[in-house]
Amino acid sequence: MAILKIARMGHPVLLRRADPVPDPTTPEMRRLATDMAETMVDASGLGLAAPQVHIPLRLFVMRDGPRIFALFNPEIAPIGEERELGWEGCLSIPGLRGEVRRATRIAWKGLDAEGRPVAGEADGMAARVMQHEFDHLEGLLYPMRMEDLSRLGFNEELARHQAPAEGPRDGKEKAR
Numbered sequence: 001m002a003i004l005k006i007a008r009m010g011h012p013v014l015l016r017r018a019d020p021v022p023d024p025t026t027p028e029m030r031r032l033a034t035d036m037a038e039t040m041v042d043a044s045g046l047g048l049a050a051p052q053v054h055i056p057l058r059l060f061v062m063r064d065g066p067r068i069f070a071l072f073n074p075e076i077a078p079i080g081e082e083r084e085l086g087w088e089g090c091l092s093i094p095g096l097r098g099e100v101r102r103a104t105r106i107a108w109k110g111l112d113a114e115g116r117p118v119a120g121e122a123d124g125m126a127a128r129v130m131q132h133e134f135d136h137l138e139g140l141l142y143p144m145r146m147e148d149l150s151r152l153g154f155n156e157e158l159a160r161h162q163a164p165a166e167g168p169r170d171g172k173e174k175a176r
Contacts, residue, residue, distance in 0.1 A: 004039045004053040009093045009141060013051050018058045018137040024072035025115040033070035033113055036061045045091045047129045049136035052092050060133035074110035076134050078103035086128055088142045097158055099151035100142050102131045
């Protein structure tokens, strides 16, 4: 296993649509998923997409409670119209946080590391993390989704002046 170098905002790999993974069961793909999981844990992240480690493939890893799983060639879709503002950070944008509106519930599907189809639904933080990581596969960073850039700031300043840990400033809303 290895800790991989994380691409930071400004690197072109983060701005392109990632390519599908032809076969997630190859030794190279298994090693990549394992190395990504180790990198995510080392960086104290909740999720990590392959483009963030300079690999333009449709793969992300994420924490789901105590377990970590890899999802190859994922697809996601919102369930319902409800959207919620929430604070997000990114390993590719160290030291900053911003408030982003996301679907509160999603359906997801893809392939696991054995190449088997998997699917499910997610809400809360899991839904937010999946949408954030999926955006990386589409070449999007969370500031591109922000509605109000005055809600972007350095972690230390936000902790001192805005208390983002309190959650969304306007609660759950219907999409506009």
